[in-house]
Amino acid sequence: MPLTTDDYLDLRLGELLDRLSADGLAPGAGSAAALTVAFASRLVAMVARCSLAWEEAAGVRAQANAISERAVDLAHTDGRAWEDALAALRDAEAGGDADPRRSFSLEQKLEAAAAAPIEIASLGADVAALAALAGEHGDPTYRADAAAAAALAAGGSAAAAHLVRVNLGVRTTDPRLARALASERAAHDVADRMLESNR
Amino acid sequence: MSRYASLSDAELVRSCREGVSEAWNELVERYSRYVYAIAVRGFRLSDEDAEDVFQDVFTRIYTRLDSLRDDSALRPWIAQLTRRRCLDALASKGREVPADDVLAGEETADLTEVEEAFTIREALSGLPDACQDILDRFFTRDQSYKTIADELEIPSGTIASRIARCLKRLRTELEETE
Numbered sequence: 001m002p003l004t005t006d007d008y009l010d011l012r013l014g015e016l017l018d019r020l021s022a023d024g025l026a027p028g029a030g031s032a033a034a035l036t037v038a039f040a041s042r043l044v045a046m047v048a049r050c051s052l053a054w055e056e057a058a059g060v061r062a063q064a065n066a067i068s069e070r071a072v073d074l075a076h077t078d079g080r081a082w083e084d085a086l087a088a089l090r091d092a093e094a095g096g097d098a099d100p101r102r103s104f105s106l107e108q109k110l111e112a113a114a115a116a117p118i119e120i121a122s123l124g125a126d127v128a129a130l131a132a133l134a135g136e137h138g139d140p141t142y143r144a145d146a147a148a149a150a151a152l153a154a155g156g157s158a159a160a161a162h163l164v165r166v167n168l169g170v171r172t173t174d175p176r177l178a179r180a181l182a183s184e185r186a187a188h189d190v191a192d193r194m195l196e197s198n199r
Numbered sequence: 200m201s202r203y204a205s206l207s208d209a210e211l212v213r214s215c216r217e218g219v220s221e222a223w224n225e226l227v228e229r230y231s232r233y234v235y236a237i238a239v240r241g242f243r244l245s246d247e248d249a250e251d252v253f254q255d256v257f258t259r260i261y262t263r264l265d266s267l268r269d270d271s272a273l274r275p276w277i278a279q280l281t282r283r284r285c286l287d288a289l290a291s292k293g294r295e296v297p298a299d300d301v302l303a304g305e306e307t308a309d310l311t312e313v314e315e316a317f318t319i320r321e322a323l324s325g326l327p328d329a330c331q332d333i334l335d336r337f338f339t340r341d342q343s344y345k346t347i348a349d350e351l352e353i354p355s356g357t358i359a360s361r362i363a364r365c366l367k368r369l370r371t372e373l374e375e376t377e
Contacts, residue, residue, distance in 0.1 A: 058370070059363025063337065070341060122343045126359075129344055133359050183345075 008035070008075055025086065026079030030113075030163050034075035034120045036156035041068035041127045043149035044134050051138035064130055071123050071156075078116035085113040085167070114167035117160040118176055121183040124157025128187040135194050147194040154191035157184045201225050204324075209270035216264060226273075227257060233274075233317050234281050241310040242285040248292070252284045259284075278314075322372035330365035337362050 008016060008027065020027055027035075045064035048057040088109040128150045135146035161184040164177050203211060203225035211229070214222035234256050238249035259280055267276050323331055333351070336342040337358075348355035 055367065056360060056363035059366035060359065062366055063359060063362055066338060122345065126344050129356065130359050186345075 009072060026083050027075065028079070028082050029159060030078035030082055030117050030120065031075040033117065033156045033159040033163070034071045034078055034123075036152055036159070037120060037124045037127055038068045038071035038075070040124070040131070040149040040152035040156065041065070041071060043145055043152070044127060044130045047131075047134040047138045047142040047146045047149070050142050051134070054137050054139070056133075056137065060130060060133060064127070067123055067126055067130070071120065074116050074120050074123070078113075078120065081109075081113040081116055085109040110167050110169070114164045114176065117163040117167070118180050120160035121157045121164065121180040121187075124153045124155075124160065125183040125186040125190075127153035128157070128190040132190045132194060135198075144198055147191075147198040150187070150191040150194045154184075154187040157187040160184075201228075204228075207271070208273040212264065212267065212270040212273055223261070226260070230274075230277055231257075233313070234277065236313040236316070237278065237281045237310060238285050238288075240313055241282075242289065244285060244288055248288045252281065252288055255284050256281050274317075318373065318376065319369075322369055322376055325372045326365065326368055330368060333358070333361055334365050334369070 008031070011019070016027070020032060041064045045061045045068070048054070048061040048064060051057045054060075085106075088106040092103060092106045131146045131150035131153060135143050135150070138146060161177075161180040164180040168174060168177055201221055201224065203214060203219075203222050206214065206222075206225070211222055211226055215226055231253070234253055235249055238244045238252045239246070244252060256277065260277065267273065323334065326334075333347065336347050336350075342350075344358040345355055347353075347358050353361075
């Protein structure tokens with residue numbers, strides 16, 4: 001049965017993982033990317049919470065928690081959009097490519113399916129930026145956690161950018177894809193720098 | 200923005216008592232959302248009933264402001280007037296009225312949320328415009344750091360820090376309010 005629940009957070013982690021591996025329906029790669037960004041964001045929140053001497057810690061924690069909530073929302077949004085796109089794909093396969101209305105509808109669904117990953121990639125870049133701040137000013141005991149958060153955020157961002165590329169089927173000059181790729185690069189640069197300095 | 204917008208509640212009440220119409224306008228502006236939120240979110244009144252409550256509450260405020268003993272207690276007084284008027288509205292519609300002003304857990308939680316939101320809004324208005332703007336962009340409009348940086352023409356790497364500093368100032372404002 002497809003996951004149509006409005007709250008992935010109501011699922012036990014084991015159940016969510018089972019759903020991920022169950023079939024081709026949501027949650028899929030986009031939701032997994034969003035939840036990866038959410039995990040990364042909560043890690044940053046943890047680093048901030050444990051950094052008692054850091055004046056900006058509370059503010060960073062609030063931002064990390066806000067981003068995490070947005071990422072979970074996007075996991076839902078992406079799941080729904082992907083199910084719609086998948087249904088349209090099957091519909092198109094069943095009817096052939098002859099019907100222009102059907103192919104227009106499919107194109108629209110695929111564009112909609114790309115919207116959430118664009119935002120997920122952007123959130124990944126934001127989490128990486130927050131992780132850099134936490135790594136630099138937070139308690140050094142938790143620097144490795146901050147670096148891990150940046151790596152996870154970069155992974156989520158890269159996965160999301162890839163989905164944008166596939167769903168849109170466009171060249172890199174498309175502004176939507178360019179935006180996703182810029183987010184991916186930004187997150188990746190931060191993660192590389194943090195992992196390197198944390199060795 | 201009216202020059203009365205920067206007055207404290209107590210100062211505003213004094214100006215209203217002196218019959219300054221601009222002060223009255225500011226009082227309505229400051230508390231209209233609050234009254235409406237209590238009616239709609241706290242008591243689940245329809246828009247129409249909430250509008251009646253709204254009119255009645257502000258009429259009472261206008262006619263009974265002299266009975267307010269502590270000028271700085273304007274907000275709890277308005278909250279009490281609004282709650283009573285909401286209970287009257289529920290009773291007149293034949294809906295179940297919570298006994299002795301006791302609300303169900305969910306309604307109490309909603310009223311607390313309304314109170315908190317109002318407190319935060321008040322504290323926010325005490326922050327510099329730049330802080331209000333950046334907090335609004337990040338927390339209300341869900342803008343990314345890059346979008347904020349591009350639109351405000353400030354380095355992207357400084358956004359999270361700026362937001363954190365503004366949140367710290369907001370916390371200070373809230374502590375001073377308490």
